[in-house]
Amino acid sequence: MSIIGKRGIHYLQKLKTANIPPELLEKGQNRVIDASLTLIRERAKLKGELLRALGGVKASTTLLGVPLGHNSSFLQGPAFAPPRIREAIWCGSTNSSTEEGKELNDPRVLTDVGDVPVQEIRDCGVDDDRLMNVISESVKLVMEEDPLRPLVLGGDHSISFPVVRAVSEKLGGPVDILHLDAHPDIYHCFEGNKYSHASSFARIMEGGYARRLLQVGIRSITKEGREQGKRFGVEQYEMRTFSRDRQQLENLKLGEGVKGVYISIDVDCLDPAFAPGVSHIEPGGLSFRNVLDILHNLQADVVAADVVEFNPQRDTVDGMTAMVAAKLVRELTAKISK
Numbered sequence: 001m002s003i004i005g006k007r008g009i010h011y012l013q014k015l016k017t018a019n020i021p022p023e024l025l026e027k028g029q030n031r032v033i034d035a036s037l038t039l040i041r042e043r044a045k046l047k048g049e050l051l052r053a054l055g056g057v058k059a060s061t062t063l064l065g066v067p068l069g070h071n072s073s074f075l076q077g078p079a080f081a082p083p084r085i086r087e088a089i090w091c092g093s094t095n096s097s098t099e100e101g102k103e104l105n106d107p108r109v110l111t112d113v114g115d116v117p118v119q120e121i122r123d124c125g126v127d128d129d130r131l132m133n134v135i136s137e138s139v140k141l142v143m144e145e146d147p148l149r150p151l152v153l154g155g156d157h158s159i160s161f162p163v164v165r166a167v168s169e170k171l172g173g174p175v176d177i178l179h180l181d182a183h184p185d186i187y188h189c190f191e192g193n194k195y196s197h198a199s200s201f202a203r204i205m206e207g208g209y210a211r212r213l214l215q216v217g218i219r220s221i222t223k224e225g226r227e228q229g230k231r232f233g234v235e236q237y238e239m240r241t242f243s244r245d246r247q248q249l250e251n252l253k254l255g256e257g258v259k260g261v262y263i264s265i266d267v268d269c270l271d272p273a274f275a276p277g278v279s280h281i282e283p284g285g286l287s288f289r290n291v292l293d294i295l296h297n298l299q300a301d302v303v304a305a306d307v308v309e310f311n312p313q314r315d316t317v318d319g320m321t322a323m324v325a326a327k328l329v330r331e332l333t334a335k336i337s338k
């Protein structure tokens with residue numbers, strides 16, 4: 001376990017042996033959580049008020065960072081991704097237009113409410129059940145403020161469970177999910193961790209938060225991954241048949257009869273040639289243009305999205321994958337905002 005994995009846990013044992021009353025700890029944890037949610041709530045409120053005052057905005061993409069990496073089965077670097085992605089979004093090497101002409105520096109198109117302070121909350125010894133609730137609560141605070149729609153910056157893929165849960169609960173029904181990934185992330189439980197980044201879609205499907213789940217880019221899948229896929233009726237599009245499926249995937253129409261569409265992009269859906277800065281290098285993946293062709297042609301009301309599993313600790317020195325993750329964010333923004 002890395003330093004992040006151990007954070008906050010190391011002194012809890014000491015507190016127990018020193019007979020510190022658990023109520024004392026819990027009260028303090030509650031105050032830290034309240035303070036964290038207050039900052040997100042107030043920032044979302046302000047952005048919502050400003051956009052409603054400006055008028056004419058139906059949906060505005062709002063960045064929410066979730067710097068969580070401890071549910072990874074391998075490396076924990078995704079905890080450091082959100083600030084690197086933001087930096088790359090506003091990097092002066094490119095302009096602020098998306099490919100189809102949306103202006104990112106227009107606050108009606110893109111706003112930001114900052115990060116859920118995941119490490120600070122864990123540092124107080126808060127366990128994952130509560131932490132996942134804080135993440136869900138934060139997403140709901142964004143959605144509370146019409147016309148804001150959350151675009152979540154991961155973090156490892158475990159965060160998609162509390163995010164999708166919040167989206168579905170807030171909208172009052174299931175969504176359709178387009179999930180781009182090398183892996184199906186649908187193990188019932190991975191290495192004893194129900195919140196593992198390899199199990200998030202099992203939790204989502206069990207919870208009834210998704211009607212259709214389309215997984216695209218899959219090329220590292222076990223027997224259990226296929227069985228779980230069948231069990232939950234997942235539409236798994238594997239890379240080995242991509243050339244055959246391509247036309248269909250570039251003409252998707254999703255979300256009819258449900259509350260909307262959620263897009264989850266694991267950066268490792270891309271071939272490592274395009275995105276080396278990921279924890280799980282898996283050759284034989286999508287090109288960046290493949291992903292854009294799928295996104296640009298998708299007919300859907302996208303209610304929320306995430307970009308996860310970018311690992312800055314594995315990136316090239318010039319931050320190539322940060323730019324890749326940032327462009328995914330930019331093009332998703334174009335898809336969400338209207």
Ligand SMILES: [Mn+2]
Nearest residue numbers: 182183266268
């Ligand atoms: Mn993956």
